[in-house]
Amino acid sequence: MSIVVIPGGPESKITPEDFDELLASLNISNVSPQDKSDYLAVLRSFESVLNKVDATADYIPPSLSPQSAECRQFHTPTPEENPFNAWSFRCGIATTTPATDILKDRTFAIKDNISVAGLPTTIGTSPYIFSEDGKWDPSAVDSTAVARMLDAGGVIRGTSTCEAFCASPLSYTSFTGHVHNPRLVGHTAGGSSSGSAALVAAHSLKSFSDKPVEYWGTTAELAIGSDQAGSVRIPSSYNGIYGLKPTFGLVPYTGAASMSPMIDHLGPMAATLDDIAALLEVIAGYDGLDPRMTPESPLREHVKPYREILASFRKQLYSPSDASLTRKWKVGLLKESFQVAGLTEAVRDTVMNAAQSYFTRAGADVVEVSVPMHTDGPVIWNAATRPSMSTWLLKGRCSGHLTFLPPHIHPRPASQATYDILNANNPAAVNVLLSEVAADRLLDPSLEAKAHRLVFALRAAYDAALKDVDVLIAPCAPDVAKPLPDTSKDSSVMERISYPVGTTNNTAPFNVSGHPSLNVPCGFSPHADQPKVLLPVGMQIIGKRFEDDKVLMAAALFEKGRELAGV
Numbered sequence: 428m429s430i431v432v433i434p435g436g437p438e439s440k441i442t443p444e445d446f447d448e449l450l451a452s453l454n455i456s457n458v459s460p461q462d463k464s465d466y467l468a469v470l471r472s473f474e475s476v477l478n479k480v481d482a483t484a485d486y487i488p489p490s491l492s493p494q495s496a497e498c499r500q501f502h503t504p505t506p507e508e509n510p511f512n513a514w515s516f517r518c519g520i521a522t523t524t525p526a527t528d529i530l531k532d533r534t535f536a537i538k539d540n541i542s543v544a545g546l547p548t549t550i551g552t553s554p555y556i557f558s559e560d561g562k563w564d565p566s567a568v569d570s571t572a573v574a575r576m577l578d579a580g581g582v583i584r585g586t587s588t589c590e591a592f593c594a595s596p597l598s599y600t601s602f603t604g605h606v607h608n609p610r611l612v613g614h615t616a617g618g619s620s621s622g623s624a625a626l627v628a629a630h631s632l633k634s635f636s637d638k639p640v641e642y643w644g645t646t647a648e649l650a651i652g653s654d655q656a657g658s659v660r661i662p663s664s665y666n667g668i669y670g671l672k673p674t675f676g677l678v679p680y681t682g683a684a685s686m687s688p689m690i691d692h693l694g695p696m697a698a699t700l701d702d703i704a705a706l707l708e709v710i711a712g713y714d715g716l717d718p719r720m721t722p723e724s725p726l727r728e729h730v731k732p733y734r735e736i737l738a739s740f741r742k743q744l745y746s747p748s749d750a751s752l753t754r755k756w757k758v759g760l761l762k763e764s765f766q767v768a769g770l771t772e773a774v775r776d777t778v779m780n781a782a783q784s785y786f787t788r789a790g791a792d793v794v795e796v797s798v799p800m801h802t803d804g805p806v807i808w809n810a811a812t813r814p815s816m817s818t819w820l821l822k823g824r825c826s827g828h829l830t831f832l833p834p835h836i837h838p839r840p841a842s843q844a845t846y847d848i849l850n851a852n853n854p855a856a857v858n859v860l861l862s863e864v865a866a867d868r869l870l871d872p873s874l875e876a877k878a879h880r881l882v883f884a885l886r887a888a889y890d891a892a893l894k895d896v897d898v899l900i901a902p903c904a905p906d907v908a909k910p911l912p913d914t915s916k917d918s919s920v921m922e923r924i925s926y927p928v929g930t931t932n933n934t935a936p937f938n939v940s941g942h943p944s945l946n947v948p949c950g951f952s953p954h955a956d957q958p959k960v961l962l963p964v965g966m967q968i969i970g971k972r973f974e975d976d977k978v979l980m981a982a983a984l985f986e987k988g989r990e991l992a993g994v
Contacts, residue, residue: 437478439471446470485834488716491568491682492544494522494577499545504585508645511607511629513622515539516546517585517645522577529709529734531580533702536587536626536647538619541693542566542682542833543573543586550684551589551601551619552856553848556838564835570682571717572651572693572710579709584647587622591853592820593653593686595619596661596930598911600853605911608665609643611960614908617662618927620652623696624662624670631668631698649706650696655686656808657903657934659694663946664904664965669703669982670696672934674972675941676721678707679714684836685819687812688719688826689882690938700982703945704733707975718828723973731976740980744789744987756984757896758786759796761969764901767802769929771906773952777964778902781949785988796896800888804936807885810878811939814866816859821845854920886940893942893971898981901933903946903965907954933967943975944968947982 446467450458458466493499501518508517514536520543525531537543540550547554547563554561569577577583591600598606598621606621608614609629616625630646652659654672663670671694680691695706712727713720725731760782765775783793818824823837839845841860849856866872892899912918912926937944945968951961968985970978 439474441467441471441474443467487568487834488831490571490574490714490716491831493567493569494524494574501546501585504645507641510642510644511609511612511616511622511625512601512604513588513606513616513625513629514645515549515586515588515603515622518543518546518583520545520577520583521581525580526578527580529579529705530576530649532582533580534582534584534646534648535576536585536623536650537573537583538623538650538652539586539589540593540653540684541573541586541651542568542570542835543583544569546586548586548684548833548836549602550593550836551591551603552852553602556845556848557836559839566833566835568682568833570833571679571714573682575710576651576706581649581709584645587620587626587647587650589623590619590621591849592856592859593619593655593658593684594820594853594855594859595927596657597927598625598662599914599926600855602852605914607911608908610667610962611908611954614910614962615665616908617665617904619658620650620654620662620670620696623650623652624666624668626650627668627696627698628666648697649702651693651706651710652696653680653683653686654692654694654938655690656938657931659692659696660934660944660946660965660967661904661930663696664948665908665963667948667963667965668696668698668946669700669948670694670946671703671707671975671978672937672944673707673711673975674943675938676719676724677711677943677973677975679710679712679717680719681714681716681831682833684823684833685826687816687819688828688830689879690808690812691719692938700979700986701734701737704737704979708733716831718826718830725973733976733979736976737979737983741983744983756786756789756791756981758782758791758793758981759892759896759899760793761801761892761899761901762795762797763799763801764933764967767905767929767932769905769932770902774902774904774906774964777950777952778900778966781989782900782966782985785949785985785992785994787988788991789984789988791984791988794896796892796899798888798892800885801936803881804885804939805932807878807881808935808939810874811882813859813862814870814872814875815863817863821856821860850920854924857920858924882939885936886942889937889940889942889969890971893969897970897977899969901967901969903934903967905929905932907952907962907964937967937969941972943970943972943978945978945982947985949985
């Protein structure tokens, strides 16, 4: 350890009384006066180092600097633009000099925890969490994913509403209010990428709806979401669209607000499989800034041509002359995923019957696969992330590895005001704050490390299962979209926290294991109280790590089976 002395700095703000409080927080009480004086001097030298950093000009990597664009202005959407409360801010950003036309003129929504230069990043909560004056700082950077989308010709229509600190799988916690499912207003759109899913679904629905186009407001063809426990896949399931959580480390997370580095994923959301492939191809690949990327992560020039792979596979499926080239697929139904707590019979049966019927019709063998550890996946996810989640999510700290955090996202220290805001909107975020303090002061801190070791065991269990099959199949959301809670009425913390319990039981395990997982619309189930209203059911296709292309091919195989069945 080195100690740096910086002469001529400002007078220290650390008093002897402050130092005594620090010792007390560490349960240290027996320190000699001379030792106190010496340690205080050393601590003040650390303070001077941080003061020097504070006074130094910040640095923005050129790859994140805003590209030349037609417009960096934004506005709060009008009710007419935003009937489902799915937009956070509206804009119209497109680079004037795209490098490719892969996404030429395609419109996008960007989840509001992902940096878009010139726009605030709210993370679904109050500006007073970040600023005493209640004003947002605009982002100085485009996240890596956003920069790549613009460079491919995409047009950003705005940032999409997300749940408060992304800590909810259902759409009832955002500071701006509930996000509604465009298929049935008053029902959940899922979360935490709630707005992203609702906007893509609304865009798809308006093309064949008998409702006037004004009903749908302003929509987006595609979207980007973040997924830490299912936050891309769950809302995709409720809205009847595709949503991919890529392999961990395939897509850079740079420029997005973190929940916990080991589970952070950015992923594409779209109404078609082809759009998922195109967007993945654009945003994937090493960026030199994200420590989540591993030696397995491909360089940009080595990213798989997902569009070409999907098109070639489809050609074989649909061309009689090439059909013999399509090998026999083996699809595994993950037994334990059909038995998780909270899974409704309607969703269970819809997913199981669809997988068995349509994969079989397309020529695949469908078998049952058992991974007993899957049942413990949600426990492992919680134990491995919750003890330190507040550090990244609510404090904006770095991970210890060299990383680039957006300079405009810096939550204020926790206080009574923080509690009041979070408790009013999303008590799950308060629980995250309390869990870290409890894990640090009241519980055994070594258990977090053990939970990380169990993550490796869970990964190995899925890897073993995937040696015998091409992909695994599991239900996604445990139910269809349910009514949003009436949060205008007084309700207890337990009532509000209990509303989404069990939603991510089948999705969170793959966030810690890192396997790619795609939500695929696989059918519909009647609304419990409105039998004539059919709501989407989602099925997950899970593949080997860094075989996201095979997951896309399996989805195309499933689509072929549906067509053969006349669905």
